[in-house]
Amino acid sequence: MRRLILIGLPYLWLLALFLVPFLIVLKISLSDIALSIPPYTPQLDLSEGWAGFRAFLAALDFENFTFLTTDDLYWKAYLSSFQIALLSTLMTLATGFPIAYALARAPREWRPTLLMLVILPFWTSFLIRVYAWMGILNTEGLLNQLLLALGLISEPLTILNTNTAVYIGIVYTYLPFMILPIYAALEKLDDSLLEAAEDLGCSRISAFWLVTVPLSRSGIVAGCFLVFIPALGEFVIPSLLGGSQTLMIGKVLWEEFFSNRDWPVASAVAIILLLILIVPIILFQRNQQKQREAEG
Amino acid sequence: MNQTVFAPWNDPEAKPLIQFKQVTKKFGEFVAIDALSLDIFEQEFFALLGPSGCGKTTMMRMLAGFESPSSGSILLAGKDIAPVPPNKRAVNMMFQSYALFPHLSVWDNIAFGLRRGGGSKEEIAARVEEMLRLTRLTKFARRKPHQISGGQRQRVALARSLAKAPKLLLLDEPLGALDKKLRQDTQFELMDIQEKTGTTFVIVTHDQEEAMTVASRVAVMDEGRLIQVSTPDVIYEAPNSVYVADFIGDVNIIEGAAAQEGDAVTITWAEGQPPINARSTLSLSPGQKVHFAIRPEKLTISAERPDDAANAMTGKVLDIAYLGNISTYHVELPSGQVLKAQSANTRRIARRSFTWEDTVWLSWTNTAGVVLEK
Ligand SMILES: Nc1ncnc2c1ncn2[C@@H]1O[C@H](COP(=O)(O)OP(=O)(O)OP(=O)(O)O)[C@@H](O)[C@H]1O
Ligand SMILES: [Mg+2]
Numbered sequence: 001m002r003r004l005i006l007i008g009l010p011y012l013w014l015l016a017l018f019l020v021p022f023l024i025v026l027k028i029s030l031s032d033i034a035l036s037i038p039p040y041t042p043q044l045d046l047s048e049g050w051a052g053f054r055a056f057l058a059a060l061d062f063e064n065f066t067f068l069t070t071d072d073l074y075w076k077a078y079l080s081s082f083q084i085a086l087l088s089t090l091m092t093l094a095t096g097f098p099i100a101y102a103l104a105r106a107p108r109e110w111r112p113t114l115l116m117l118v119i120l121p122f123w124t125s126f127l128i129r130v131y132a133w134m135g136i137l138n139t140e141g142l143l144n145q146l147l148l149a150l151g152l153i154s155e156p157l158t159i160l161n162t163n164t165a166v167y168i169g170i171v172y173t174y175l176p177f178m179i180l181p182i183y184a185a186l187e188k189l190d191d192s193l194l195e196a197a198e199d200l201g202c203s204r205i206s207a208f209w210l211v212t213v214p215l216s217r218s219g220i221v222a223g224c225f226l227v228f229i230p231a232l233g234e235f236v237i238p239s240l241l242g243g244s245q246t247l248m249i250g251k252v253l254w255e256e257f258f259s260n261r262d263w264p265v266a267s268a269v270a271i272i273l274l275l276i277l278i279v280p281i282i283l284f285q286r287n288q289q290k291q292r293e294a295e296g
Numbered sequence: 297m298n299q300t301v302f303a304p305w306n307d308p309e310a311k312p313l314i315q316f317k318q319v320t321k322k323f324g325e326f327v328a329i330d331a332l333s334l335d336i337f338e339q340e341f342f343a344l345l346g347p348s349g350c351g352k353t354t355m356m357r358m359l360a361g362f363e364s365p366s367s368g369s370i371l372l373a374g375k376d377i378a379p380v381p382p383n384k385r386a387v388n389m390m391f392q393s394y395a396l397f398p399h400l401s402v403w404d405n406i407a408f409g410l411r412r413g414g415g416s417k418e419e420i421a422a423r424v425e426e427m428l429r430l431t432r433l434t435k436f437a438r439r440k441p442h443q444i445s446g447g448q449r450q451r452v453a454l455a456r457s458l459a460k461a462p463k464l465l466l467l468d469e470p471l472g473a474l475d476k477k478l479r480q481d482t483q484f485e486l487m488d489i490q491e492k493t494g495t496t497f498v499i500v501t502h503d504q505e506e507a508m509t510v511a512s513r514v515a516v517m518d519e520g521r522l523i524q525v526s527t528p529d530v531i532y533e534a535p536n537s538v539y540v541a542d543f544i545g546d547v548n549i550i551e552g553a554a555a556q557e558g559d560a561v562t563i564t565w566a567e568g569q570p571p572i573n574a575r576s577t578l579s580l581s582p583g584q585k586v587h588f589a590i591r592p593e594k595l596t597i598s599a600e601r602p603d604d605a606a607n608a609m610t611g612k613v614l615d616i617a618y619l620g621n622i623s624t625y626h627v628e629l630p631s632g633q634v635l636k637a638q639s640a641n642t643r644r645i646a647r648r649s650f651t652w653e654d655t656v657w658l659s660w661t662n663t664a665g666v667v668l669e670k
Contacts (some may be wrong), residue, residue, distance in 0.1 A: 199409075203383055213400055294442070
């Protein structure tokens with residue numbers, strides 16, 4: 001019985017906070033837009049009993065999903081989100097790996113402090129930090145002032161409201177999610193393995209590729225998914241830092257919901273996004289599982 | 297069979313392969329290796345013996361290139377190896393912790409070094425198969441290190457270090473996790489490899505029997521210094537100190553005052569007990585405090601006093617340790633000193649000659665033991 005409760009609890013949690021909202025969104029995505037509150041029909045009216053439910057089901061259709069295929073805005077937004085998420089994941093990896101490596105190599109007594117510094121940004125609200133980037137990146141911002149003062153540029157650069165700013169924002173925001181799993185993998189790495197590799201004729205660099213990288217693979221994969229998955233549906237960063245040409249599905253979603261008040265289409269967009277995300281999430285789970293097995 | 301004895305260390309002309317010259321290694325304030333000088337010759341099977349933490353691994357790591365001496369120099373074939381990085385040294389090391397690559401199969405672990413060497417695929421495969429056969433791991437070739445037993449892992453580590461057939465092979469406790477039978481077999485394999493390839497071996501072991509079996513010379517270490525470096529028989533029969541005598545095998549130590557006449561030494565050691573007659577080439581001052589060391593198997597145990605023994609003492613059997621092929625008798629002398637005497641169990645246990653509380657005689661010749669100053 002106790003075990004049942006223990007196993008049941010997380011499922012109950014999932015049911016209440018994931019499955020029920022998901023079903024509601026799914027239902028809305030199958031409805032039609034209407035000028036009412038809430039702004040869609042049909043509404044489920046339980047007072048009419050079974051017949052009412054049948055009528056309700058009959059009124060649902062896949063119209064909104066078909067609509068998504070007719071307007072190329074949507075698939076372009078998905079594609080461009082995918083592209084931005086992928087590219088920024090790679091950039092986060094390129095930035096995060098050396099940092100994680102340096103952390104894992106730092107003297108043992110420094111490591112807790114350094115880790116603390118990696119996590120420190122979380123102490124400030126994410127939104128405030130993104131606003132801070134607006135202050136840094138805009139034409140009169142700190143970055144331009146600095147570059148002008150150094151004489152590296154003569155005209156201020158336009159960074160804010162471009163895709164570049166979006167990349168900077170994503171890399172900055174998700175960097176800790178990349179660093180932490182890679183650090184965890186690198187920290188476990190036994191130095192004598194590198195010595196063994198060198199002893200057997202590897203140079204430092206080839207030992208890095210043949211030993212360090214494969215052995216931190218699970219951390220790298222975990223970090224990449226932890227960045228890629230939220231970046232794909234990112235809304236705040238593209239809408240605050242990105243420009244009019246920045247096309248990301250999170251932004252489209254927001255606009256459908258709040259500007260167009262087209263809840264059914266917005267829900268359909270959300271459902272498709274979720275389906276797209278399921279693939280990397282399953283891959284991520286599999287990676288974690290494999291790692292656990294490898295650790296025996 | 298080669299009749300000339302292999303003993304380059306006695307040949308002043310011979311050029312050592314490895315030379316430690318006043319090598320000191322410090323970790324912070326701690327002195328791990330203390331002004332150590334040592335020559336190891338080509339084709340030697342050199343065993344390092346010593347208590348835990350005496351610096352054996354540190355010496356190996358300096359040879360492999362993972363640590364550099366704090367002072368002094370190490371020469372390999374006459375050249376200082378300090379500037380040579382580990383991957384450029386013709387030295388392979390088997391790590392005490394094995395250091396197997398967890399992401400690679402047994403096969404790939406063994407092939408790892410060969411692949412850096414630039415042999416063809418077929419050559420590498422043939423060599424790996426050979427190593428697998430040698431270490432009896434053929435069945436486990438496809439497994440990952442975490443899927444095999446501790447002893448099998450040790451054999452993978454051994455195979456990996458042997459695979460490249462280096463000029464100098466460093467084995468840090470290569471056989472500790474193996475059962476006795478497999479250990480002996482592997483020891484003979486190692487000696488065989490050594491004979492066939494002429495590789496120089498430096499091996500760390502905690503098993504003195506192993507050191508005795510395989511080594512051409514044995515070095516006994518303590519706290520970063522060499523106490524004695526010699527052939528196994530000299531280490532065993534003529535240790536230079538109580539420390540070495542005690543470290544290798546079982547020994548009885550009797551403390552006393554020496555009196556010398558030529559090479560004959562008499563040691564007075566307890567009131568009412570006959571002095572011990574021994575021989576020694578040391579020059580001792582009269583009354584000097586010495587230790588007399590004698591191995592248990594050099595003591596003869598008998599019921600009657602033997603007529604012609606140089607030394608004979610009587611005592612009471614306190615304890616008998618039955619070890620199968622031999623028995624060790626603990627005999628308490630009237631002075632309270634307990635001596636251990638070993639004799640072969642040529643008869644069945646029920647029919648042995650002595651038992652607890654029996655009064656027996658212990659005797660030995662005047663050359664059976666050694667006189668030690670320290
Ligand atoms: N990196 C290091 N930093 C500080 N001290 C060290 C380091 N490596 C070894 N030591 C110390 O040097 C001494 C010799 O160590 P070493 O590993 O050579 O011992 P060992 O003879 O191989 O012992 P064992 O038989 O237990 O393997 C030990 O006291 C050890 O604590
Ligand atoms: Mg050691």
